[in-house]
Amino acid sequence: MPPIMNMDNTQYFVAKTFAGLEPLLADELTALGARNCRILSRSVSFEGDFGLIYKANYFSRFALRVLWRQKSFTFNNNRQFYEQIFDFPAEQFMGMGNTMAVHATNVDSIFKTPLFAAVLAKDAVCDRFRDLFGERPDVDRDDPDVQFHLHIYQNEAQLFLDSSGESLHKRGYKVRNHPAPVNEVVAAAMVKLSGWHGECDFQDPMCGGATILIEAAMQALNIPAGFYRREYGFQRWKNFDAQKWRQIRQSARILDDVDVDFYGSDINNSFLDIARANVSKARLEDFIHMEKRDARQAKPARVPTLVMTNPPYGERLEVEDINEFYSEIGDTLKNNFSGCRAFLISSDMDALKHVGLKPNMKVKLYNGQLECRFVGYDLFSGDRRNYVKHQKES
Numbered sequence: 001m002p003p004i005m006n007m008d009n010t011q012y013f014v015a016k017t018f019a020g021l022e023p024l025l026a027d028e029l030t031a032l033g034a035r036n037c038r039i040l041s042r043s044v045s046f047e048g049d050f051g052l053i054y055k056a057n058y059f060s061r062f063a064l065r066v067l068w069r070q071k072s073f074t075f076n077n078n079r080q081f082y083e084q085i086f087d088f089p090a091e092q093f094m095g096m097g098n099t100m101a102v103h104a105t106n107v108d109s110i111f112k113t114p115l116f117a118a119v120l121a122k123d124a125v126c127d128r129f130r131d132l133f134g135e136r137p138d139v140d141r142d143d144p145d146v147q148f149h150l151h152i153y154q155n156e157a158q159l160f161l162d163s164s165g166e167s168l169h170k171r172g173y174k175v176r177n178h179p180a181p182v183n184e185v186v187a188a189a190m191v192k193l194s195g196w197h198g199e200c201d202f203q204d205p206m207c208g209g210a211t212i213l214i215e216a217a218m219q220a221l222n223i224p225a226g227f228y229r230r231e232y233g234f235q236r237w238k239n240f241d242a243q244k245w246r247q248i249r250q251s252a253r254i255l256d257d258v259d260v261d262f263y264g265s266d267i268n269n270s271f272l273d274i275a276r277a278n279v280s281k282a283r284l285e286d287f288i289h290m291e292k293r294d295a296r297q298a299k300p301a302r303v304p305t306l307v308m309t310n311p312p313y314g315e316r317l318e319v320e321d322i323n324e325f326y327s328e329i330g331d332t333l334k335n336n337f338s339g340c341r342a343f344l345i346s347s348d349m350d351a352l353k354h355v356g357l358k359p360n361m362k363v364k365l366y367n368g369q370l371e372c373r374f375v376g377y378d379l380f381s382g383d384r385r386n387y388v389k390h391q392k393e394s
């Protein structure tokens, strides 16, 4: 069954992301063919044809989920709200055998809680099915076949279908989890923000589960963000177009090889095992080389190398003296990585000051709920003033 279309086939979507990544996401969506991208809070709204749902889910590195707007309406009481949802032809997307769930956000409306709105909307959909087919569909909050999102602001509601299912940061290459990982979407954004395009080697000396290395290698090899992922919400909709989905996946232009190498190391053998398992799942063993090493002894294989790492925060991994540790990392970068650039992400602002290098880039990012700073350094030998002068002259 075809999706519900406007006369000109233009559909309206919202892609969610982390705070601070909205501009990256808007640029990425525009490159995928989205029109009228508007930056909202932790999301980007955009327009385009139906195929954009598949494209955005498969190619976007910076989206956490993609919502497809089905209707927007105003309401003044529960009855009007219920009727608007009841009128929505949900049977175009789900059959009686499918499960469903409604997630709601609610700001300044007649509803005291989003949960109340979600339950009312769920009842409206179920009642519609009972009237049409004589039975109510089952609700499955954990793994529904069809997930509705309701955004309610004052007396206006927007009803969306969640096309992604599980959050898109779940790329499908993590076979084992590190206890303090950087989110895949954040790691992809860090690589993008660094300006690195695969022109030099890439090294993570505290690689944990290898998230940053895998995201960097995926970008260098042009591997789509969703390449390893098996499931998306839209695949369970009645209108799923398997042929279009195949065409979109086949449009990816993955490179066979790149001229650079990726190096990961960690001090902890069991974390290295996790990294190896993830790299192997991503089939990137030929590109990402790993060894056990203390980051304070790290060196580049070639200069320049881009160093990007997520040192222990103290909050989630115990380090005896975190400030002293960051200071030693700063010394290692300064002494061993002259001619390279380095980027660190940490939620420990105080410890970051102890790195003792002057950052030329500082961005606020969120690793999930955790507010972090992503800082970049140009590494050079000798005096900073001479370096800056030389940079200006050259």
Ligand SMILES: C[S@@+](CC[C@H](N)C(=O)[O-])C[C@H]1O[C@@H](n2cnc3c(N)ncnc32)[C@H](O)[C@@H]1O
Pocket: 178, 180, 181, 182, 183, 205, 206, 207, 208, 209, 210, 211, 212, 265, 266, 267, 268, 271, 293, 294, 295, 296, 310, 311, 312, 313, 317
């Ligand atoms: C925050 S975790 C990195 C998580 C990683 N970015 C990921 O997504 O899985 C920090 C890592 O630093 C490692 N580490 C701590 N001290 C180290 C040291 N002296 N040398 C090398 N690695 C170290 C820890 O073993 C841990 O895996």
